[in-house]
Amino acid sequence: MATLVLLRHGESVWNAEGLFTGWVDVDLSEKGEAEATNGGDLLLDNDIVPDVVHTSVLKRAIRTANIALDVADLLWIPVRRTWRLNERHYGALQGKNKAQTREEYGEEQFKIWRRSYDTPPPPIADNDPLSQVGDLRYAGLPSELIPRTECLSDVVDRMLPYWYDAIVPDLAAGKTVLVAAHGNSLRGLVKHLDGISDAEIAGLNIPTGIPLVYELDHDFAPLKRGGEYLDPEAAKAAIEAVKNQGTATAKA
Numbered sequence: 740m741a742t743l744v745l746l747r748h749g750e751s752v753w754n755a756e757g758l759f760t761g762w763v764d765v766d767l768s769e770k771g772e773a774e775a776t777n778g779g780d781l782l783l784d785n786d787i788v789p790d791v792v793h794t795s796v797l798k799r800a801i802r803t804a805n806i807a808l809d810v811a812d813l814l815w816i817p818v819r820r821t822w823r824l825n826e827r828h829y830g831a832l833q834g835k836n837k838a839q840t841r842e843e844y845g846e847e848q849f850k851i852w853r854r855s856y857d858t859p860p861p862p863i864a865d866n867d868p869l870s871q872v873g874d875l876r877y878a879g880l881p882s883e884l885i886p887r888t889e890c891l892s893d894v895v896d897r898m899l900p901y902w903y904d905a906i907v908p909d910l911a912a913g914k915t916v917l918v919a920a921h922g923n924s925l926r927g928l929v930k931h932l933d934g935i936s937d938a939e940i941a942g943l944n945i946p947t948g949i950p951l952v953y954e955l956d957h958d959f960a961p962l963k964r965g966g967e968y969l970d971p972e973a974a975k976a977a978i979e980a981v982k983n984q985g986t987a988t989a990k991a
């Protein structure tokens with residue numbers, strides 16, 4: 740048996756402002772830092788001691804992991820970072836306001852861009868200031884691997900090689916593995932773990948800063964479908980808030 744802990748970064752500044760973020764390297768808000776601290780407290784309270792952490796190359800996930808691990812006095816554990824755990828690239832929607840996008844293009848199109856499995860938003864131009872094509876952290880990648888937009892299915896395709904090649908070997912070695920990543924890269928991983936259909940995954944949202952724990956069997960399949968949030972009540976409310984982003988019921 741192996742333990743896998745999934746942690747979505749705390750609220751980012753653009754989450755708070757209601758903007759599509761994707762691969763733009765936005766920092767945590769003050770609330771996001773507090774959520775990361777709470778995530779560390781939850782690990783501590785539940786005696787969960789990660790042996791290794793895997794993060795994306797975006798600072799909201801990196802800082803969330805650091806803050807949570809600092810709380811648990813585990814800043815020293817080995818860390819690996821990969822673009823394959825990055826948030827879904829939101830294409831030309833990066834930096835756009837969610838509520839305004841919904842108003843401009845309508846509820847149906849907004850939902851398709853946000854949560855359909857296989858329809859990506861329009862691509863971002865390489866010369867757009869919010870494109871990642873010239874970003875130093877991706878300089879080692881062939882240009883065709885740097886997304887100009889992605890749907891969730893694209894995320895699953897680029898995330899799974901890392902799951903099999905880097906995370907599974909840690910789990911196989913009996914390590915407790917912490918993965919600090921993003922709403923949509925974690926949706927892709929949960930889809931894979933729980934065997935969720937392409938249609939069903941549209942209804943699944945991941946809250947910020949609340950560790951989701953999976954106990955896995957010898958074949959790296961969950962003992963309990965859906966895993967367990969360390970604070971299920973808070974997770975419920977936060978999931979609802981993510982779902983409602985950009986709609987009239989959203990707070991911001």
Ligand SMILES: O=C(O)[C@@H](CO)OP(=O)(O)O
Nearest residue numbers: 758759760761826853922
């Ligand atoms: O903007 C984004 O990159 C993501 C996560 O914050 O948003 P959404 O939940 O709308 O897919």
